[in-house]
Amino acid sequence: xxxxxxxxxxxxxNIVRDCPGTKDHICCGxxxxxxxxxxxxxxxxxxxxxxxxxxxxxxxxxxxYITSQIDGMTGREARHILRFGTGExxxxxxxxxxxxxxxxxxxxxxxxxxxxxxxxxxWAYIDHxxxxxxxxxxxxxxxxxxxxxxxxxxxxxxxxxxxxxARKAQDAGCFVGLHFDPIIIYPGFEKDYRYLIEDISRIxxxxxxxxxxxxxxxxxxxxxxxxxEHNRKNLLYGEFIRGEDGKMRYxxxxxxxxxxxxxxxxxxxxxxLFIYFCMEREDVWRKVTGMTVRDDDALMTLxxxxxKHLYGGKI
Numbered sequence: 001x002x003x004x005x006x007x008x009x010x011x012x013x014n015i016v017r018d019c020p021g022t023k024d025h026i027c028c029g030x031x032x033x034x035x036x037x038x039x040x041x042x043x044x045x046x047x048x049x050x051x052x053x054x055x056x057x058x059x060x061x062x063x064x065y066i067t068s069q070i071d072g073m074t075g076r077e078a079r080h081i082l083r084f085g086t087g088e089x090x091x092x093x094x095x096x097x098x099x100x101x102x103x104x105x106x107x108x109x110x111x112x113x114x115x116x117x118x119x120x121x122x123w124a125y126i127d128h129x130x131x132x133x134x135x136x137x138x139x140x141x142x143x144x145x146x147x148x149x150x151x152x153x154x155x156x157x158x159x160x161x162x163x164x165x166a167r168k169a170q171d172a173g174c175f176v177g178l179h180f181d182p183i184i185i186y187p188g189f190e191k192d193y194r195y196l197i198e199d200i201s202r203i204x205x206x207x208x209x210x211x212x213x214x215x216x217x218x219x220x221x222x223x224x225x226x227x228x229e230h231n232r233k234n235l236l237y238g239e240f241i242r243g244e245d246g247k248m249r250y251x252x253x254x255x256x257x258x259x260x261x262x263x264x265x266x267x268x269x270x271x272x273l274f275i276y277f278c279m280e281r282e283d284v285w286r287k288v289t290g291m292t293v294r295d296d297d298a299l300m301t302l303x304x305x306x307x308k309h310l311y312g313g314k315i
Contacts, residue, residue: 006095011062016069019088022245022279026293029300030083031073035060035101036090041122042154044232045182047219048089057095063104070108074115080300081307081315084109087120087140094123103132110134113315116307118177124157124165130172135311138210139169140177143200145192148184152234159196163203170208175310181215181278183258185238185250190261197265206270210310211303214262215278216255218247245279252284259288274306 015034021027038057039048060066074082086092086102096102102119106129109117118138126139133139141162144152149159157165166176178200183193200206217235219227221242227235240248249255259277266273276299277285285293293299307315 006057006059006099009058009060011060011065014069015060015066016073016084021296022247024244025279025281026277026285026299027279027296028083028276028303029080029296030085031070032088033066033070033084033086033105034089035066035086035105036095039090040094041091041156043122043156044152044154044227044230045184045217045219045223045235047223049223049226057090059099059101061099061101063108066105067108070115071112074112081304082115083118083303084115085118085120085140087118091121091123092119093121093125097125097128100128102129106132106134106137109136112136116315120177120179122153122156122162124161126165126169130168133169133172133174135173135175135314137174138177139166139174140179141166142179142181143196144180144184145189145196147192148186148234152184152232159199160203163199167203167205170205175208175210176204177210178212179215179278180262181213182217183214183262184217184234185254185258186234187237193262194265197262197269201269206273209270209273211274211276211306212266213276213278214259215280216250216258218243218249218279220246221248224248255280256284256287259284263288274302276302 017032019027019030019032036057036059039046070084105117109115113136116136116138118140120140120142122142143159143162146159149156169176238254239251241251243249263275266275282294285291
């Protein structure tokens with residue numbers, strides 16, 4: 001894969017931060033590690049197009065500086081099990097074969113055993129990490145129907161490779177995560193997502209999926225013109241409104257309908273799946289799942305319970 005040029009940045013400021021979340025919506029309390037800023041992949045819907053003003057990739061590779069910030073966060077948190085990820089401003093795995101940035105973090109979390117590291121990706125290659133993986137690293141993949149991968153996720157791995165690599169991580173002793181995000185509505189999407197869920201249940205051990213997120217397409221208004229200019233028909237199908245957070249979203253009734261369809265399909269495959277919504281409100285949670293999740297703390301508590309159930313007393 002030919003990548004944009006990478007620049008190594010000096011260690012300064014907060015590289016480990018709270019997920020910015022979405023105003024007046026429920027956030028899961030995720031912590032982000034800005035190991036890399038910028039992405040070598042080319043997804044048409046990527047919101048980094050609205051936030052990063054340079055094609056260059058910036059690497060923060062002062063691992064002691066980063067791990068000291070992680071220690072600071074975990075040391076201050078007495079109530080919840082913290083979850084950290086490197087996939088907020090980049091893809092966690094796309095450049096890792098070249099720069100080997102994740103290995104020291106994987107080993108750090110394996111030694112601390114008091115928090116989890118999630119490597120979230122659309123790039124299906126972990127062979128260099130296999131010897132170093134431990135149960136405190138979650139290998140996660142964003143998944144979508146192959147049609148969307150072909151048309152909107154250029155330079156990424158095909159679905160079957162993502163799922164096969166996730167299975168490889170499971171076989172190496174890790175739990176895996178799956179992210180249906182962004183879910184895109186287009187003619188025939190219902191059938192495509194049904195096939196996607198069939199593939200997941202066929203390839204993966206569903207009992208070793210630690211969490212699965214659902215999030216429908218949302219984007220800053222400035223990207224709407226970009227989608228129109230580049231004729232992204234898949235991204236323009238459906239009815240959008242501007243939400244309280246300023247982002248364009250499918251209307252709420254449509255989101256609830258799609259979430260309900262996918263939630264039922266997934267739970268039919270495995271009743272024990274831990275499914276959560278990315279940046280939705282309490283009423284959406286209640287209408288889709290029947291659960292009352294009032295705020296960020298309530299969702300973090302659900303994550304705590306899930307992790308304690310799967311790890312026993314090992315975290």
